[in-house]
Amino acid sequence: MIGELLVLYNTLFNYLLLKFTKEITGLYVKKRRLLFSAFVSGLVSSIFYQTFIGAVLSFLLLIGLAFSFRFQTLLKQGTVLLVATFFLGGLLTSLLPFLLRQSDLIFFIFCLSLAVLSLTFIHSKWRNLTKERLQQSFVVDCELELFQNTYSLKGFIDTGNECVEPISGKPVHFLSYQAVEEKLPKELKVGLLTWNDQNPYQLTMFPDFMYPKIRVLRLSTVQKETSTALAFRFERLILYGNIKKEILDEYVVFTRHDARFPQNAQMILHVLALN
Template identity: 35%
Template sequence: MYGELIVGINMVFNYAILSFADRMVKAQATTRRLLLASLFGALPVTIFPNSQIAIIIAFGAMIICAFGISIASIGGRAVIVLIGALFAGGALTVFTEKFMFSDSKATVFVSALLAYVFLYLLKTKWLDVRVARQLSSYSVASVLSIWNETISIPSFIDTGNRCTEPLTGEPVHFVSFKFVEQSIPEELKKPLLSWKTGDMPQLSTFPKHYQKTLRLIRLQTVQGASWAVGFKYDRWIIGEGSEMPAGYIVFTKQDNRYPEGAGAILHASALESITNERGTSHVAGT
């Protein structure tokens, strides 16, 4: 009975770790395969508890049974399994030293539950770091030239931004009003600040010598359709000197959806400029 209990504890622990690795690498292994791999990993360790060779054999058997024999399995997936085992095992060791139930079944249940909680927290933090890295990959320095002004703006390329000016099809980028407020001509600020988002803007309220560079941009969001004024820029350089195609900018007053530190959200087409500049390695790195 004692041996069966040890095998059961090891199986539960192995299954939690393999499930964690399966979700992290999106291997889509079946539950049956993960259970079988958990058993293969538990038996050698139970029979030979003090043997390092048995531990190595158990680890290899788990990886091969769960994910197959391939370079990817032996490499990246094995590393993730090892990280999960060290993290969850260390956390459980701390717990079991302080709290141990007299009932063996309760100990197995609580240990399994805690293993899943620990690995869930690890997965959450891991994904947060991955997302942060992805966001930083799409963040670029940029220099906007408009109204005889040159403005340095940290920008973010939003692959979901497909907004275009309806007549020309040119891309529309969104710029924080607060970020560039000091560079906006005073005669443009008044009509911009007095304009209500729900109403269609009247281009006639803007100075005549600016009107030829203005366009009405229809925006479609989850809140519904709205109108904005698009300003044609003279030039926009991003990254290490790549010039973006001609386009328009729309000023936004609500900046809560801007990534931290960004003053502009660029159209998805800006990614092509970065790709052409740096090669496909930039995209692959994301």
């Protein structure tokens, strides 16, 4: 009975480690293959309990049966699995003195719960780090020319921003009002603060020379909420950094919700800025 329990414990922990490794490395593997690999490895490690050869053989079988026996796989997935194994093993070992007096069932439940929670936490942190690195690649320095004024900004190219001005079909970008408030022309600032989205086509608060460059847009959020906003056609937008580009005669919408902008950006750029 002890042998069967040892195989069961090893299989469950092996499966958790394999699933964690699969998620981290982004490799698709069927669950039954992971389970089969976890069982075979758990069986071998139970037979050759506390021997170096058994540990090495169990590890190779765990990686090879789950992901293949290729050298590249052993190097990539094997490294992640090895680090996760040492982390989890060290964590459980450090808590072992506090659990020796508990029943086998409580001991097993606690260890399994700790393994699930710790690996889930690491995976969550890893995904956030990966997302952060990916977002940083879309950060650019911008120089916006609007109504003959120039603003130096930090922009973020949002692949989810596909908003366009319906008549011309030109892309629409989003600009933090707070980022440019001090440098805005007085007549534009007064107009923005006076304009009422309940009566959106009433634009008398803006100077006459701005009228040809103003468009009233209906915007839709991811949550399916709609709102009315004013878009202004700018003269030029220059992007610097990894992406060098000059954009002419597109539209920008002022927004007060810049706290939601990724990477502390001051301007959310249209996805076509990547082209």
